Amino acid sequence: MDVKITVIDRQGVAHPLDAPTDMAMNIMEVCKAFELPVDGICGGMAMCASCQLYVLSDHELVEKSPDEEAMLSEALHVKKNSRLGCQIPVDEKLEGLKVELAPE
Secondary structure (H helix, E strand, O other), X not given: OEEEEEEEOOOOOEEEEEEEOOOOOEHHHHHHHOOXXXXXXXXXXXXXXXXXXXXXXXXXXXOOOHHHXXXXXXXXOOOOOEEEHHHOEOOHHHOOOEEEEOOO
């Protein structure tokens, strides 16, 4: 089963995506699969913040881990709704999720 999510790239273009819920992917991996400009330099270990994004929709997401909190405390362009895409697993609860990629 797929969920529909929308990712707004750094040029302000909205990309509606179908994200699979049965492949143990996270939002960073979905962005990379659709060739959106997300680095994920650390491979999804919450160690680089290159997949930072802003959650625009009102979804209840998994809580931030201490590692994610630590990375966001050091990252640039952080807002109240900042999250690391690698730390948001894709599941049915993300239907309709809307996020915007943070500036590089």
